[in-house]
Amino acid sequence: MKVVDSYSRVVRLGEGLAATGQLSEDAMDRAIVALQACAQKLLRRPLRRVLAVATEACRQAANGAAFVARAREATGLPLRIIPAREEAELAMESCTPLLRPGDRRALLFDIGGGSTEIAWIRREGGTASLIGYISLPLGVVTLAERAGLCCFTRQGFESVVDEVAEALRRFDSVHCIGQEMRSGGVRLMGTSGTVTTLAGVALALPRYSRPLIDGRVLDCEDADQALRDLFALGREGLRTHPCVGPERADFVLPGCAIYAAIRRVWPSSCVTVADRGLREGMLQRMMREEGSRSRRPHFTARHADQPFS
Template structure:
C-alpha cells in the first residue's frame, strides 16, 4: 500500500454532547469544513471507491443522523454512521499485521473522543477474528467536559480510573480475559492518540514520529512512567510538549486515566503501540474486497432466449 495523500484535523465533533445530547453548531461547522477539505482532495484523484464513516459522537447525538445527511449533501461523500461492532472490527483489521504467529489472543483498546472500544480477538497464524467487544461511552472529549471532574487533579484522575475499571471488569467476567492473559499468548495492543503519546514520551522523541512509534512494543513500566511524567507537567506543560501541543493538552490526561484503568484490570508486561485505526482498517477492508473480486471467475454470459417461429 502506498499513501499518495493524507489529511487530518482535530474537530472535536463531540464537544458539548455530554451536556446537551446534541452536536453543537460550532462542532458541526468545524467538522463540515474538514469534510469539505477531504472532498476537495478526493476530487483531484481518480477514484474507484470511497468509504466514509462516522462513529460514537454521531451515534449518541440526537441530531447525529441529521448532521450526516447534511454533510452528504454538501460534500458528496457517502458518509454513514457505523455501529460500535463495525468500529471495533475496523480497528482490529488495521492492527492484524502487528500480530505474531505466537499470539493466540489479542486485546485491543481504542481510546477515542466520544467512546472507548475494547476488542477481544482470536489470533490464528496472522489472521484474526472478533470474539467480543465492548464500547464504553467514555472518551477523552466527553471526560474533559464532564462537570465537576478534572483529570489534572489526583482525585479527578482516580475517579475516571475507578469508573472505567468497573465497566471493564464486567467485560472481563464475560470473557475471562485476565485468566487468558495469565496463561500467556495474549498481546495487549493500543491504538489512539493516548497510547501513541505515551510512546512518544517514553521514547523521549524531540517531536512525534509515526515511523518511530507505529508497531513499537513498549514496556508497560516505561509507559507508566511516561503517564506520571505527563501528569506532572500540568496543562501548560502539556501545551508546550512536542508530543502533545495546545490542541490536545486538555485531552491527554483523560485518555491516560482510561489507559490506567485498562492496565489495572489487565496487567501486562508490554503493550504494542499502533499508530493506525479506522482509516487503515477501512483501507485494508477495501483492498481485501478488491482482491477477492479480482480472483473471482467471471459469471457465464447470459443469452436472451427467443421463441422459435
C-alpha cells in the first residue's frame, strides 16, 4: 500500500454533545469544511471506490443522522454511521499486522474524542478474530468538556481513572483478560493520539514522527514516566510541547487518564504503539474486497462498481 495523499484536521465534532445531546452548528460547520477539502482532494484522483464513515459522535447525537445527510449533500461523499463493533473490527484489521510470533491474543485500545473502544482479539495462525469489544462513551473531548479542566489536578485525574477502570473491570470479568495476560502470549496495543503522544514524549522527539512511532514497542515504565512528565507540564506547557501543541493541549490529560485506567486493570510490561487505526482498516478492507472481486469469474463485460464522481 502506498499513501499518495493525506489530510487531517481537528474539528471537535462532538463539542458540546455531552451537555446537549446534539451536534452543535459550529462543530458541524467545521466538520463539513474539512470534508469538503477531502472531497476536493479525491476529485483530483482516478477513483474506484470511496469509503467514508462517521463514528461515536454521530452515533450518540440526536441529530447525527441529519448531519450525515447534510454532509453527503455538501460534499458528495457516501458518508455513513458505522456501529461500534464495525469500528472495533476496522481498528483490529489495521493493527494486527503489528502482532509478533507467539502472540495468541491481543488487547487493543483506541482512545477517541467521543468514546474509547477496547477490542479483545484472538489470533490463530495468520488469522485474527474479534472475541469481544466494549465501547465506552468516554473520550478525550467528552471528558474535557464534562469536567472542565479537572484532569489538570491530581484529584480530578484520579477520579477519571477510577471511573474508567470500574467500567473496564466489568468487561474484564466477562472475558477474564487479566488472567489470560498473566498466562502470557497477550499483546497490549494502543492506537490514538494519546498513546502516540506518550511514545513521542518517552522518545524525547523534537517533533512528532510517524515512522519512528508506528509499531514501536514501548516499555510501560517509560510510558508511565512520559505520562508523569506531561501532567507536570500543565496546560501552558502542553500548548508549547512539540508533540502536543495548542489544538490538543486540553485533550491530552483526559486521554492519559483513560490510558492509566487501562494500565491499572490490565498491567503489562510493554505496549505496542500503532499510528494507524480506522482509516488504515478501511483501506485494507477495500483492498481485500477488491482483490476478492477481481478473482471472481466475470460473466459480462460490464462492472457493477462505478468510479466515484
